[in-house]
Amino acid sequence: MDVLEAPAVTLPSARGPLDPAELERIHAWWRAANYLSVGQIYLMGNPLLREPLLREHVKPRLLGHWGTTPGLNFIYAHLNRAIAARDLDMMYVMGPGHGGPGPVASAWLEGTYSEVYAEVSQDLAGMQRLFTQFSFPGGIPSHVAPETPGSIHEGGELGYSLSHAYGAAFDNPDLIVAAVVGDGEAETGPLAASWHSNKFVDPRRDGTVLPILHLNGYKIASPTVLDRISREELDHLLRGYGHTPHLVEGDDPALMHQQFAAALDQCLDDIAEIKRRARDGVSERPRWPMIVLRSPKGWTGPAEVDGLKVEGSWRSHQVPFTDARDNDAHRTVVEKWLRSYRPEELFEGDGAPVPAIRDLHPAGDRRMSANPHANGGVLLRALRMPDFREYAVPVDDPGTGAVESTRVLGTFLRDVMRANMTNFRVFAPDENNSNRLGAVLEATDRAWNAQRAPDDVSLAADGRVMEILSEHTLQGWVEGYLLTGRHGLFSCYEAFVHIVDSMFNQHAKWLKVTDSIPWRRPVASLNYLLTSHVWRQDNNGFSHQDPGFIDHVVNKGPDVIRVYLPPDANTLLSTAAHCLASRQYVNVIVAGKQPQLQYLGMQDAIVHCTKGIGIWEWASTDAGTEPDVVMACAGDVPTMETLAAVEILRGWFPDLRVRVVNVVDLMRLVDDREHPHGISDREFDSLFSTDKPVVFAYHGYPTLIHRLTYRRANHGNMHVRGYVEEGTTTTPFDMCVLNRIDRFNLAIDVLDRVPRLQAISAHARESLHDKLIEHRQYIRVHGEDMPEIRDWEWSAVAGPSTQVGNQPLVEPVQRCGS
């Protein structure tokens, strides 16, 4: 072991903490795991090589990644020794998750694999199955995956190991998460940012992440950056991240075993000391230990094949040679390679691991492959939820009383927090207060264990509001937190949630797959609150306008995704309470943070949210009859503009039969055969009619509504208005005008599409166009919307009016509380 720069413990290289028996046991485990890994990649028969390796024993398509696997197995073996010796509660997060054969092998050696997959028994038949299923039709993926016992970390996309590990460690004070960071992965942005997670850990309240940076030197084809900077630079970097690095470097197994065991012992001693100090009340940000393991890529694999270096080279990244079935020479290499592990010493006659191996690993839940934190659903406790109805905003008259809906939600979240101070956190990229969730800080602080200054507010080591300006780190944290059986809410500016599009993909895929794995227990849903949304970017402009995360989300499986657009505070409360109690979904809630009119009292809000879509009778004028037009809306701003358009139309045409349909649950638009929240054609037709014009004001890109409804009978009559990419600097209402979801354009749409209005609406149309011109002129002079627009409220009893021209169509009403 070699501590970079600042020597701590230096051992004579030939000696170490392992006695010969321990060394032998660890080495046997490693050989067994490596044997099983190579077997998974290459073999579909003759699993213990009890006969010569023939063509038909080798898989026809060789798929998988060998290069990183022996390193993962090496670490696994050593962690097992430490877990057993110290009775540790430890999880294993594998950043280089392409090395899927490794943890599968270890889970099989520990018996866990056979417990959850009985057909992959701990004997020769099971080993045969273990090998054949790997990356085989109907089998298991080649990466660490939901199917892998002991994992919370999909091994496909790289960059999230550390943030997942920290998410797992939060609020689990006795848990140690050993997190292997690949040196390829370490080049990614999300990984690079997540090192700083250690500033958000409270050593008393939270568990420990033990990073193990695995320098195996190569990616697919190129060297890795961190392997090719000087030892001094690497040491600086890791100390700059706040760690004390311990270097283990070499390729001789005996020396490496001793070195790694010593480094691990040192780290665990240091962690124990840090935890002891924390329990004793010492307030500090500790300098957490970590390990740097520099070992050859494809370690223990063939040194050379066809004269080309393989071990210690990028050539061992995937399958070192893919023609081992038909190329006799290469098949011989595979056979020699496999036999080099001496399987006859590792497995009994029936194929089960020999006692020396079984003795190494801990028992029961202490096995990393069986650690309950890695199957968080088994630890999940339901949130203790206050009654969200008690946070209701009183709504005397619908469409009045502007309120910041997310601020109301904040009071509810505050009390959710108070009732769940060990298993609930909220996450935001420094936007908790900007998103009006500031009340949560009455219940807890922002997590912060870096330096503090006198003027800081609401910072504490044990805070539960997680803020770092990295959407990636936050997403990783919340995923790790949820997958280990806890609850959370991630609030984010709508436009910038695209930063985690790809992470969302991976999490949604994880949920989808776990739905079909019986031993994986359901976990709490991932709840997004998207605010600072596209319609109110007055302070930011075009770069902050993108409502497309919804489009991205609905591409994922209907089993796991839900999208909600509550139009006001009470519907937001109802929606949020529902989402927080749900399991196995990704819930996307879109709700603005700016003051907005309130429509539904709490009882009505609950009914409306439960239905997810419905006619707003109080705003409609088609009672008991066929409507002339359906005005549909989804989203807070579109809802307001739709109602304002209705009011204008009612003023002019008191006998116009307008039906207002509001959509909270966007998936209600879908066919019930395609989404669990979908509605039948009959229900859809009863809301939208089969032949009447529909003017639909939607929060996001209008094509999404078409995409969700194109099979409906009345789709040909649906005219959807939504956001179109047209950036400019303007006022809130003018954003609507530019995108034609404003009250005037929506009213014009109706005039254009209702046959019986087409002949009689010339004056009205003229007047609406005049208003649009007047509006544009006004804002260019005054810089803000006309008061009659800005302060508009719904006037329930608006009588008929024939005002045209420059007269206000609707008398301005003072906004309550403004």
Place this chain on the structure above:
Amino acid sequence: MDVLEAPAVTLPSARGPLDPAELERIHAWWRAANYLSVGQIYLMGNPLLREPLLREHVKPRLLGHWGTTPGLNFIYAHLNRAIAARDLDMMYVMGPGHGGPGPVASAWLEGTYSEVYAEVSQDLAGMQRLFTQFSFPGGIPSHVAPETPGSIHEGGELGYSLSHAYGAAFDNPDLIVAAVVGDGEAETGPLAASWHSNKFVDPRRDGTVLPILHLNGYKIASPTVLDRISREELDHLLRGYGHTPHLVEGDDPALMHQQFAAALDQCLDDIAEIKRRARDGVSERPRWPMIVLRSPKGWTGPAEVDGLKVEGSWRSHQVPFTDARDNDAHRTVVEKWLRSYRPEELFEGDGAPVPAIRDLHPAGDRRMSANPHANGGVLLRALRMPDFREYAVPVDDPGTGAVESTRVLGTFLRDVMRANMTNFRVFAPDENNSNRLGAVLEATDRAWNAQRAPDDVSLAADGRVMEILSEHTLQGWVEGYLLTGRHGLFSCYEAFVHIVDSMFNQHAKWLKVTDSIPWRRPVASLNYLLTSHVWRQDNNGFSHQDPGFIDHVVNKGPDVIRVYLPPDANTLLSTAAHCLASRQYVNVIVAGKQPQLQYLGMQDAIVHCTKGIGIWEWASTDAGTEPDVVMACAGDVPTMETLAAVEILRGWFPDLRVRVVNVVDLMRLVDDREHPHGISDREFDSLFSTDKPVVFAYHGYPTLIHRLTYRRANHGNMHVRGYVEEGTTTTPFDMCVLNRIDRFNLAIDVLDRVPRLQAISAHARESLHDKLIEHRQYIRVHGEDMPEIRDWEWSAVAGPSTQVGNQPLVEPVQRCGS
């Protein structure tokens, strides 16, 4: 100036390199820029405060970000001194681009602003306009934006300043890019990763990035991580990134001016020395200098308002107080604040800057606001392009001769590279060879200036293949490279290009806005090659399956986005050559890297790609008549399966009139009123008919095709097959079966939908279902597709056949060259 830990130059704090006149000039510039910045945020009248500040002089909606602005202005002033003194070619990239008022103020002081926006003249009327337009309807955004002269970096989303700066510096050996990194931005993943860009710089061939980490201590509401770690940790971190940091810290302007000037001189001296050594042939990765500027947030703003700290606090992040119009006391604070800069000393009677200020900044193109690199189109030279037809794959019979199309493209790119060794680069996350573009390495190497090992291949400091395992860094590099007037291609695994969804958004928005800015000259398009696509993830599985980037892209403005799905090598060549020559677009090319059948000879490929969509007569049987069915396809795998289905159907029903329509340019499906590449209803109907069944096999999510075509007459008859989220481990063909874009299911679709087949196709349908069952059984045993599937080729003269049951429907044909 204080060099962290390792002292280099230490100046007595009261002294420094600036003589009193220089100090005075710099300070005057800073005051003027700050004055103009505050004016932009607050004022809409009385620009020079020649009368008391009244209510009507203050904007009604106060929008913008003050906190970071004085720091940006401070640095600008100092860079100007250095540019003038050393005749530097320097650009300014502002990571904290929310401070938009700053660079606008500096551009106005330099005269550039008035040159490109004549109405914002360098006088009182212009200043009035400068103030009013800021974050005002019809005016300019509050962030650094395309409208800002001198910028290539939108100030909305954070994290890309360094990667943009490096992209600008590549191949510009004499350019220095001063890149301000905000300490908020520094927490993001993309920024954290991009520090390592310095390992990819050749000091002889490339320019220099001078990072200036601006610690102003706070984000919106919280402290920043890098401001709250120990000085030692920060020093370690920055040295770990490979830099030598120079710290400038304080709040006293005079001392800070001297310190910063000294630090900057030191850095520029060091850079000059590094460049000299490089020119002298010294081969090394230099330890580049950088500056850490620790200054108060909202520096020079009000110290306190209403008893609360503002300067040096998060409270100055945006507009320190937003009621300055109506609150007299606050308006007085604004007036005092503005007057504290002593505008009467800074501006002439007519409002123009005084000579002392005008003397500070350099002239002409040396002004950072006028640097031509920041308006790359003016420097753009067209690529010298070899004739792509010379790389054609011979196609004797369509649908035969499997070839890795991207490998063919690689040979073309190799020669594009050879012809453009100073202004073309290719970018990939360590996937250049995996994506079969390895031939490029015959023309150049991978850029690599970290350590090298004996077994490395194709690495060189002056390599032009840019590989780092960070899609974010690559995207930032390529954007910076393009925006400064060069050319590039970014190849990426299809699923993981979602990692840069949000960066794509910002770049597409940038292009869209620049289209309407006359002085911004067109730049080369951003070309994505998405390969390792969804249909061939045999080695990786579900986590690597996501064709949704296309969906994401088409949400952006039709003016700037193009999507191509060339089905074979020759169409790929034609498409790529077209894209490389184009301007101001984002081109997305999706093409697999696995061996695939070839369909079109080069001449046919050019015709087909030029049309973008067309009937493949050679595969169709409807010549001169109405078709019974249209079989449409977009993408390489869907095209192959469609043709195989056609062959099956032709075998059974020789008189069936099948029309095969292949789509290369996806935007051709769109209405020509909505996209420049769209086609009219008449054209669409002539291809797809108005009433015949259409079976459409599409590469991506099928809803996209519906979304693009829902207004077409025949949309009700379109049955689209594409990718559905159903992850499992399987074979290439079985991926198609799972998603029902395989030949058998497509043929069944036709049997189901062509009325005259419905009565007579019972045996055929039965046989197809049998094949599906046989296939599934086969792969579960053998692990690979049946040879007749795997080796299928188009048999142009396939005669009628009535084979049913377990007989092969089509005789297997040996694949050429396999």
